[in-house]
Amino acid sequence: MTVINTFWFSIGLMTALAALALVLPLSRKLRSTPPSWKRAGTFLAVALTMSLAALTLYRWWGQPGALSGAPRAASANAPRNDASSAGTVRVGSVEDATVKLAQRLATQGGSAADWNLLAQSYDFLNRPVDAAEARKHAQDTDTPAPPADRPDPKFAALVQKAEKLRVARDYAKAAEAYREAAAAGDLSADEWANYADASASADGKLLGAPVALIDRALKLEPEHPKALWLKASALHDAGRFGDAIDVWQHLQRVLPENSADAKIVAQNIAEDRQLNGQVTSPISADQAKPASISGTVDIDPALKARATRGATLFVFAQSLDSPGPPLAVMRLSVEEWPVRFTLSDAQAMLPARRLSNFQNVKIEARISSHGQPLAQSGDLQGTSAKLSAREEKQVHILIDKVIG
Numbered sequence: 001m002t003v004i005n006t007f008w009f010s011i012g013l014m015t016a017l018a019a020l021a022l023v024l025p026l027s028r029k030l031r032s033t034p035p036s037w038k039r040a041g042t043f044l045a046v047a048l049t050m051s052l053a054a055l056t057l058y059r060w061w062g063q064p065g066a067l068s069g070a071p072r073a074a075s076a077n078a079p080r081n082d083a084s085s086a087g088t089v090r091v092g093s094v095e096d097a098t099v100k101l102a103q104r105l106a107t108q109g110g111s112a113a114d115w116n117l118l119a120q121s122y123d124f125l126n127r128p129v130d131a132a133e134a135r136k137h138a139q140d141t142d143t144p145a146p147p148a149d150r151p152d153p154k155f156a157a158l159v160q161k162a163e164k165l166r167v168a169r170d171y172a173k174a175a176e177a178y179r180e181a182a183a184a185g186d187l188s189a190d191e192w193a194n195y196a197d198a199s200a201s202a203d204g205k206l207l208g209a210p211v212a213l214i215d216r217a218l219k220l221e222p223e224h225p226k227a228l229w230l231k232a233s234a235l236h237d238a239g240r241f242g243d244a245i246d247v248w249q250h251l252q253r254v255l256p257e258n259s260a261d262a263k264i265v266a267q268n269i270a271e272d273r274q275l276n277g278q279v280t281s282p283i284s285a286d287q288a289k290p291a292s293i294s295g296t297v298d299i300d301p302a303l304k305a306r307a308t309r310g311a312t313l314f315v316f317a318q319s320l321d322s323p324g325p326p327l328a329v330m331r332l333s334v335e336e337w338p339v340r341f342t343l344s345d346a347q348a349m350l351p352a353r354r355l356s357n358f359q360n361v362k363i364e365a366r367i368s369s370h371g372q373p374l375a376q377s378g379d380l381q382g383t384s385a386k387l388s389a390r391e392e393k394q395v396h397i398l399i400d401k402v403i404g
Contacts, residue, residue, distance in 0.1 A: 095125060105137070112138040155185035166194055169376055171202035192217035193226040201374060205325070206234040223254045225261075232268070233324060237350050241276035245269055264323065271322050275357070291345060291355035293317065293387065295395030296338040297365040303380055303399065307334060312371045315341045315397075319353070320360040320386060327355050327389075329373065341365075355389045362386060365397045379403045 115138035162177035178195035196213035217227035235244035316326035328347035382399035
């Protein structure tokens, strides 16, 4: 039943009730006397009079303009199409039906006929502004969108899959899903940057293919924070410290002042300036010595059963002042505990990121369940406290955590 049909049904019901309220007492009185054609005529006349009276009262105190669909001027007390008005209407009323229709169209959409019906309902409720908006929706619905504006379900599913894999740190599969999505549709700047992130994490380096993906993101949004960060890091890893400084400074202008990220960027700028020869400082005798850290790695007895004989153990040094690739990495095979290690400049991944170039570091030891250096769920890990890059005493690391 439509809103208009409900309206006419309500009028008929009101009329019948008004007539019965007056006719029933009279009919009882008439039944107490012998019937005649005069009494029957009186009965019919009274019923007709009451029906006409009910309609007359409605036209006087009701909304006669609503019968023709002509809207009245909006009043300050006109109900709004929001949650507060939806909670006050009576179930089964015209207003309740209108609110439910508006909510359905807002969440699920509808045809032009649905939106026009909503507009007519708003006219009846004396809400011309809402009626005009509903008619605009109806007009827009009648005009089909161009095919390019319609999202491809396959493309959207690939992007969603890639992002879920990236968040789950399954970088190789995430990069493959992003590659398929890029072939199926146009990625956004966020998606290109995340594609580059997944690809670099899978390969263990930013240089190479990830750089082209970063550039695609920056072409769409030249001030995209993540893309700028990845670009500066790639330039740093390539030893192009002057170019890296330019990109870091660009990123610094984009980030909120005094934010945690802005402080890290400032440290990266200072580091690249020093590496680029823009800042000179006297080198002490201790700093002139090659950096080296030695020690042992052991495992918590509660986790020993999870570290099978021959498991892959990675030991690496990380800078506490400059995020980025490890300063030195060793790959070992566990035969017995404890395992001895020595990290030095000889194990550096990049010439610019060596133990000798940094002061404050930490050592991490990780048993990889997949034989890969990147941390994954199920890996076992232990971390040292803050160390000097030229730690002279032996360092002991206990593997006592499971990566979730």
